[in-house]
Amino acid sequence: MKSNLMSDISPVLTRIDNQLPEALGRLFELLRIQSISTDPAFKEDCRKAGSWLVDQLIEIGFEASLRDTDGHPMVVGHHDGPQGAPHLLFYGHYDVQPVDPLELWHQPPFEPVLKELEGGQKQIHARGAADDKGQLMTFVEACRAWKQETGGLPCKITILFEGEEESGSPSLVPFFEANGEELTCDLALVCDTGMWDIETPAVNIALRGMVTEDFVIRAASRDLHSGHYGGAAANPIHILSKILADLHDESGRITLDGFYDDVEDVPENIRKQWDGLGFSASDFLGEIGLSMPAGEANRSVLEQIWSRPTAEVNGIIGGYTGDGFKTVIAAEASAKVSFRLVSNMDPEKVHVAFVKHVESHLPEDCTVEFKHHEGSPAIQLDHTLPQLNKAAAVLEEEWGKPAAMIAMGGSVPIVGEFKRMLGMDSLMVGFGLDNDCIHSPNEKYELSSFHKGTRSWARILAALAE
Amino acid sequence: MKSNLMSDISPVLTRIDNQLPEALGRLFELLRIQSISTDPAFKEDCRKAGSWLVDQLIEIGFEASLRDTDGHPMVVGHHDGPQGAPHLLFYGHYDVQPVDPLELWHQPPFEPVLKELEGGQKQIHARGAADDKGQLMTFVEACRAWKQETGGLPCKITILFEGEEESGSPSLVPFFEANGEELTCDLALVCDTGMWDIETPAVNIALRGMVTEDFVIRAASRDLHSGHYGGAAANPIHILSKILADLHDESGRITLDGFYDDVEDVPENIRKQWDGLGFSASDFLGEIGLSMPAGEANRSVLEQIWSRPTAEVNGIIGGYTGDGFKTVIAAEASAKVSFRLVSNMDPEKVHVAFVKHVESHLPEDCTVEFKHHEGSPAIQLDHTLPQLNKAAAVLEEEWGKPAAMIAMGGSVPIVGEFKRMLGMDSLMVGFGLDNDCIHSPNEKYELSSFHKGTRSWARILAALAE
Numbered sequence: 001m002k003s004n005l006m007s008d009i010s011p012v013l014t015r016i017d018n019q020l021p022e023a024l025g026r027l028f029e030l031l032r033i034q035s036i037s038t039d040p041a042f043k044e045d046c047r048k049a050g051s052w053l054v055d056q057l058i059e060i061g062f063e064a065s066l067r068d069t070d071g072h073p074m075v076v077g078h079h080d081g082p083q084g085a086p087h088l089l090f091y092g093h094y095d096v097q098p099v100d101p102l103e104l105w106h107q108p109p110f111e112p113v114l115k116e117l118e119g120g121q122k123q124i125h126a127r128g129a130a131d132d133k134g135q136l137m138t139f140v141e142a143c144r145a146w147k148q149e150t151g152g153l154p155c156k157i158t159i160l161f162e163g164e165e166e167s168g169s170p171s172l173v174p175f176f177e178a179n180g181e182e183l184t185c186d187l188a189l190v191c192d193t194g195m196w197d198i199e200t201p202a203v204n205i206a207l208r209g210m211v212t213e214d215f216v217i218r219a220a221s222r223d224l225h226s227g228h229y230g231g232a233a234a235n236p237i238h239i240l241s242k243i244l245a246d247l248h249d250e251s252g253r254i255t256l257d258g259f260y261d262d263v264e265d266v267p268e269n270i271r272k273q274w275d276g277l278g279f280s281a282s283d284f285l286g287e288i289g290l291s292m293p294a295g296e297a298n299r300s301v302l303e304q305i306w307s308r309p310t311a312e313v314n315g316i317i318g319g320y321t322g323d324g325f326k327t328v329i330a331a332e333a334s335a336k337v338s339f340r341l342v343s344n345m346d347p348e349k350v351h352v353a354f355v356k357h358v359e360s361h362l363p364e365d366c367t368v369e370f371k372h373h374e375g376s377p378a379i380q381l382d383h384t385l386p387q388l389n390k391a392a393a394v395l396e397e398e399w400g401k402p403a404a405m406i407a408m409g410g411s412v413p414i415v416g417e418f419k420r421m422l423g424m425d426s427l428m429v430g431f432g433l434d435n436d437c438i439h440s441p442n443e444k445y446e447l448s449s450f451h452k453g454t455r456s457w458a459r460i461l462a463a464l465a466e
Numbered sequence: 467m468k469s470n471l472m473s474d475i476s477p478v479l480t481r482i483d484n485q486l487p488e489a490l491g492r493l494f495e496l497l498r499i500q501s502i503s504t505d506p507a508f509k510e511d512c513r514k515a516g517s518w519l520v521d522q523l524i525e526i527g528f529e530a531s532l533r534d535t536d537g538h539p540m541v542v543g544h545h546d547g548p549q550g551a552p553h554l555l556f557y558g559h560y561d562v563q564p565v566d567p568l569e570l571w572h573q574p575p576f577e578p579v580l581k582e583l584e585g586g587q588k589q590i591h592a593r594g595a596a597d598d599k600g601q602l603m604t605f606v607e608a609c610r611a612w613k614q615e616t617g618g619l620p621c622k623i624t625i626l627f628e629g630e631e632e633s634g635s636p637s638l639v640p641f642f643e644a645n646g647e648e649l650t651c652d653l654a655l656v657c658d659t660g661m662w663d664i665e666t667p668a669v670n671i672a673l674r675g676m677v678t679e680d681f682v683i684r685a686a687s688r689d690l691h692s693g694h695y696g697g698a699a700a701n702p703i704h705i706l707s708k709i710l711a712d713l714h715d716e717s718g719r720i721t722l723d724g725f726y727d728d729v730e731d732v733p734e735n736i737r738k739q740w741d742g743l744g745f746s747a748s749d750f751l752g753e754i755g756l757s758m759p760a761g762e763a764n765r766s767v768l769e770q771i772w773s774r775p776t777a778e779v780n781g782i783i784g785g786y787t788g789d790g791f792k793t794v795i796a797a798e799a800s801a802k803v804s805f806r807l808v809s810n811m812d813p814e815k816v817h818v819a820f821v822k823h824v825e826s827h828l829p830e831d832c833t834v835e836f837k838h839h840e841g842s843p844a845i846q847l848d849h850t851l852p853q854l855n856k857a858a859a860v861l862e863e864e865w866g867k868p869a870a871m872i873a874m875g876g877s878v879p880i881v882g883e884f885k886r887m888l889g890m891d892s893l894m895v896g897f898g899l900d901n902d903c904i905h906s907p908n909e910k911y912e913l914s915s916f917h918k919g920t921r922s923w924a925r926i927l928a929a930l931a932e
Contacts, residue, residue, distance in 0.1 A: 038790030097792060104688075167790050208693070212791050221755030222570075223906040227674070227874070230806055231761040231776035232747075233754060237801075238710065238779060245711035248704065281698075288699060289687030291831040295697040310697035313704060314794050315785035320802065324504030324633050325678050325840075326563060327804050328780050328905050335703075336786065338793050340696055365757040374791075408693070439794050440689040 009462045015145045016454050023141045023454065024114070024124070024447075026056070030094070030133050031112040031126040037072055037095035038167040046072040046163045049094040053140075053161055060144045062159065067179075069171035072163030076182070079143070081156030085465050089158045089185040089424065091414055092136025092192065093165035096128035097439045104441035114447065122447035131438035134445035135191040135430050135453070136161060142457035154465035158185055162414075165192070168212070168374045169413060176421045184422045187387055187464070192412050193430035196277065196404035198446060201395040201456065203388055204428035206306070206407035207415060209341035209378035211350045212314075214371045215358065216334040217243075223319075224329040234366050236333040237318045243361045244335060247311045252296040254311045254339075256353040264343040266307045274302050277404060287435060306407035310340045334371075347375025376413035379426075387427055387464055394459035395429070398452060429460065475928045481611045482920050489607045489920065490580070490590070490913075492522065496560070496599050497578040497592040503538055503561035504633040512538040512629045515560040519606075519627055526610050528625065533645075535637035538629030542648070545609070547622030551931050555624045555651040555890065557880055558602025558658065559631035562594035563905045570907035580913065588913035597904035600911035601657040601896050601919070602627060608923035620931035624651055628880075631658070634678070634840045635879060642887045650888045653853055653930070658878050659896035662743065662870035664912060667861040667922065669854055670894035672772070672873035673881060675807035675844035677816045678780075680837045681824065682800040683709075690795040700832050702799040703784045709827045710801060713777045718762040720777045720805075722819040730809040732773045740768050743870060753901060772873035776806045800837075813841025842879035845892075853893055853930055860925040861895070864918060895926065 016023075035049035036042040050066050050073045057064035057077035064077030072095060081087070099109040107113055112126035124134060139159075146153050160183060164171055176183065196202040219234040249255050266274075281301035285291055295304035304310075318333025320326035339350050351373055358368050381388070383405070395403040408428075418424040431453035437443045482489075501515035502508040516532050516539045523530035523543035530543030538561060547553070565575040573579055578592035590600060605625075612619050626649060630637055642649065662668040685700040715721050732740075747767035751757055761770035770776075784799025786792035805816050817839055824834050847854065849871070861869040874894075881892040897919035903909045 038792070039788070098786070098788060098790075100786075100788070101689075166792075210693075210793070212793070214791060219756065222903065222908075223567075224754060225905045226776070226778045226780060226804055227676075227806065228900055229754065229771065230778045230804075231770040231774055232759050232767045233751065233756055234758070234760040235778055237782050238714065238760075241707040241710035241779065241782075244704065244707035285699065285831075288690060288695065289831075290685065290699055292700070292829050293698050294700040294704075294829065301698045304697040305695065308697055310692070312692045312696045312701055312793075312795055313707065313785065314692060314792060315787045315796075316703050316707075316799065317783050317787040319779065319781035320564070320566075321781045321783040321800075322505070322564060322566070324564075325680060325802055325804070325838075326504070326632075326780060326905060327676070327678070327778075329778055330781075333782065334787075336791055338692055338696075338791070340693065363758055363760065365751075365755075372791075434694055437688065439691045439792060442688075 009458060012145050012149045012458050013455050015149050016141065016451070016458060019145065020451055023137070024450070027124070027134060027137045027450065028112045030137065031128055032110055034110050035095050035128070035163065036098050037164050038098060043072070046095055050075050050161070050163055053094055056140060057159060060140070061147050064159070067175070069175055071171045074163070074171070074175055075159070075161035077159040079153050079157045081153050082465070085155045086187065087156040087158065087185040088187055088189055088464065089160060089183060090139050090189045090191070091160050092139065093132045093162045094136070095163045095166050096131065096133070097166050099127050099441070101441060106442055123444040124447060124450060125442065125444045127443050129443050129445035130432045130436035131443065132165065132192050134450055135432060138431060138450060138453035139189070139191060139457045141454045142461065145454070145458060146461065154461045158183065172414065172417060173421070176417060180422060185424060188418045188424045188426040190412060190415055190426045190428045191430045193408055193428045194432035194434065195430070195449070196406060198433055198448065199399065200401045200404055201399045202404040202406045203392050203395070204408045205381045205383060205405050207379040207412050207428070208309070208408070209345065209347060209376045209416070210413065211339040211341065211347045211354070211373065211375040213337045213351070213354055213373045214334070216332050216369045216371060217362070217366060218332045218369070219366045220329065220331050223331050226327040226329050229329055233329055234363055235329050236366065237330060239361060239363070239366060240316070240318065240333045240335055243358055244313050244316070244337070246361065247357070252294070254309065256350065256357055258349065258353060259309065262344040262346065263309055266303065273405065274306070284434070307342055309342050309345060311337060313337050342378045345378060347377055351375060376416050379415045379419070381425065385425055390463040391427055391429055391460050394463045395456055398456045398459055429456070431456070475924060478611050478615045478924050479921050481615050482607065482924060485611065486917055489603070490916070493590070493600060493603045493916065494578045496603065497594055498576055500576050501561050501594070501629065502564050503630050504564060509538070512561055516541050516627070516629055519560055522606060523625060526606070527613050530625070533641070535641055537637045540629070540637070540641055541625070541627035543625040545619050545623045547619050548931070551621045552653065553622040553624065553651040554653055554655055554930065555626060555649060556605050556655045556657070557626050558605065559598045559628045560602070561629045561632050562597065562599070563632050565593050565907070567907065572908055575909070589910040590913060590916060591908060591910045593909050595909050595911035596898045596902035597909065598631065598658050600916055601898060604897060604916060604919035605655070605657060605923045607920045608927065611920070611924060612927065620927045624649065638880065638883060639887070642883060646888060651890060654884045654890045654892040656878060656881055656892045656894045657896045659874055659894045660898035660900065661896070661915070662872060664899055664914065665865065666867045666870055667865045668870040668872045669858055669861070670874045671847045671849060671871050673845040673878050673894070674775070674874070675811065675813060675842045675882070676879065677805040677807065677813045677820070677839065677841040679803045679817070679820055679839050680800070682798050682835045682837060683828070683832060684798045684835070685832045686795065686797050689797050692793040692795050695795055699795055700829055701795050702832065703796060705827060705829070705832060706782070706784065706799045706801055709824055710779050710782070710803070712827065713823070718760070720775065722816065722823055724815065724819060725775065728810040728812065729775055732769065739871065740772070750900070773808055775808050775811060777803060779803050808844045811844060813843055817841060842882050845881045845885070847891065851891055856929040857893055857895055857926050860929045861922055864922045864925055895922070897922070
């Protein structure tokens with residue numbers, strides 16, 4: 001059985017190898033489009049990225065179109081498969097994170113380059129190289145090679161690319177509500193995840209959920225001179241600092257009321273598997289210039305990032321922040337805070353507890369405005385899903401190492417919506433690495449991730465067809 | 467004696483009244499110059515403001531010039547007086563604060579307008595109207611009227627205008643070192659202060675000192691994705707929040723080691739005088755939209771702003787602060803903090819205690835950079851200075867109310883340097899009001915402050931000549 005499969009797909013793999021330069025050229029075209037979804041200034045660029053993908057899918061043989069939403073458009077494509085073959089939905093996103101601080105980039109973020117390191121390792125450098133343009137193109141290129149080599153695809157395939165993943169996916173639920181039947185397949189494939197390391201593939205079996213909070217503390221009706229009012233007037237930066245400082249206690253635990261009520265400990269067998277992965281906390285932190293785990297005391301770093309809920313302040317601003325000094329007491333100060341959720345934590349309950357925490361710190365003559373918040377629960381996949389094991393087997397064939405069954409610290413909220421709204425499980429396979437600098441300056445994607453990732457999808461499509 | 471003086475100066479006062487429109491036109495010319503000293507982009511504008519003042523002084527009959535420094539230039543002017551008359555040094559500054567947030571201004575900050583309120587009260591609106599261009603021009607116009615009316619000035623006068631008051635006056639000490647003899651007079655006149663209220667003049671007898679701190683906390687070597695690293699990697703905004711939250715204890719006292727060691731309580735007689743001023747804490751706070759004193763428990767608001775040391779965070783920034791959300795853990799976060807000092811507090815001791823406070827909050831794998839700090843001690847004038855009482859007497863003649871002998875929350879560091887380097891006491895008289903919005907959008911100066919302030923200086927010059 002295995003040898004039959006190999007003989008079937010080896011021409012597809014060879015074609016992928018031979019056409020790598022052209023595939024890279026196409027990826028670079030997509031990376032040049034400045035599709036930053038959170039910034040309204042780039043609205044047209046987002047649409048342009050979606051249109052470009054529609055054209056690619058049509059070129060391969062998909063029936064594809066750009067579908068308008070209240071925000072950035074969706075790309076939807078359909079391609080038939082052999083009678084009886086499963087119907088798969090592949091999901092990715094064409095929008096990217098903002099690029100600031102721009103001065104830290106070694107080259108312009110939307111002018112992709114292929115860099116060769118000492119020793120010959122090659123990397124694709126650009127905003128979106130790993131998150132998620134490079135990743136989604138591995139699947140598109142796998143389909144292209146299958147189609148060109150065999151005239152068809154081994155499974156029936158629907159593709160969904162959204163343009164709002166980096167801005168909270170506000171159009172996703174309405175789009176699923178309106179197009180549920182069209183989008184419901186046997187299984188979803190989600191590529192917005194990573195490998196264990198540069199040589200070891202992985203399948204993600206758990207994702208943390210997320211709650212984001214964007215809020216402003218207001219005190220005086222205008223900015224004040226600290227010489228006239230200092231010591232008497234409320235300073236919103238002081239209030240905000242106290243709110244944020246009090247989010248964690250001295251042991252690193254989050255202080256919100258009832259925060260840990262629905263958090264379950266990792267089962268012993270999974271914890272043992274993790275212990276066997278050879279994860280080095282000092283290497284993990286050392287790679288980013290740190291040496292001391294900053295999270296909950298008495299939890300391993302792997303637990304901290306994979307299985308424990310967190311609270312992180314992602315941004316803060318207030319008062320005078322330019323060059324020089326201004327002895328001002330600001331009228332307002334604001335912050336953005338995100339919580340990662342695990343197990344059965346309820347996003348709404350976390351939001352309510354956070355609001356209560358903020359309000360309990362507020363003097364009577366000050367106010368808070370909660371400008372925006374989003375929430376998604378954590379995901380835990382069924383370990384016994386047969387497609388999961390099929391994918392793991394061919395990943396091992398491609399990479400020469402067993403696929404790690406890992407949890408993931410980040411959130412991929414769509415996986416929850418696939419299950420909740422469309423009843424679909426998700427196979428989460430991706431080829432990103434921890435040091436890809438996604439959401440940071442100098443984002444990159446390994447050329448090996450792009451090349452062997454494409455080959456991996458070609459193999460997974462064959463494996464799932466059986 | 468009094469009637470002689472009145473008969474001498476009434477033509478000068480009449481001339482001031484008659485020439486008010488022209489005086490206002492000259493002030494508007496100065497207000498149109500964008501002399502923001504903290505921002506290098508406005509370097510040429512600062513020089514332009516200095517040159518404009520030199521031209522004005524020469525026109526009046528001063529021997530005046532622009533004197534280069536390592537920063538913005540000084541304006542120095544000299545005018546002789548009658549034999550035996552005292553030699554006075556008048557100090558002001560031609561630089562202004564930055565204007566952000568620009569969107570809160572009702573008109574462009576450098577396009578001055580005269581606004582008439584209901585009831586006929588008139589105000590000059592522009593950046594620098596009160597701090598300090600409007601104030602310094604009261605003195606210039608008083609000299610002009612004296613000179614035009616009598617052909618001379620009642621005292622020998624040296625004028626010093628600097629262009630770096632809003633950016634810590636870095637060139638002042640070197641300039642005094644190089645030109646000490648030229649600048650040493652019998653008494654300094656400093657106008658960078660305020661009235662008690664719109665009808666009641668004041669002489670300032672105490673000023674708080676100041677220490678400013680501008681620092682950055684650094685953690686990871688780059689911005690991180692909070693999904694990958696959150697809960698394990700140090701977040702510099704968390705560290706900074708804790709540093710700032712811990713600056714005050716629950717009773718509002720500042721926690722720095724030894725901070726209150728050199729703080730003296732206000733003498734009983736001064737406190738009684740303050741109690742008699744009819745100060746209303748609820749009006750003071752109500753005018754800025756607040757109702758609860760935020761400072762030290764068990765201290766009156768007047769004590770909090772006049773006689774107690776303070777710590778205020780004037781600015782904070784870190785992470786993603788744009789529209790939308792970015793789940794980033796920033797590599798660094800920074801803040802600006804200022805301390806107001808009283809009594810004999812030593813600025814250097816405060817700086818050392820602050821550094822220790824910050825460092826005690828720092829995990830071993832994080833760093834702090836103290837980018838810049840400045841310090842000046844508090845000032846307490848001798849109540850028995852004869853010139854102080856002469857000035858108070860003529861202020862009462864002009865305004866019809868006794869001059870309040872007040873302390874001031876803000877800092878005027880030059881007063882300390884005049885005493886320390888040139889051995890001069892300073893007579894601090896100014897016509898600003900608490901609601902002038904200096905350092906804020908919509909800065910204004912009452913037309914009555916400008917007009918009667920000019921008349922006040924004309925009277926003070928006559929009084930000090932005797």
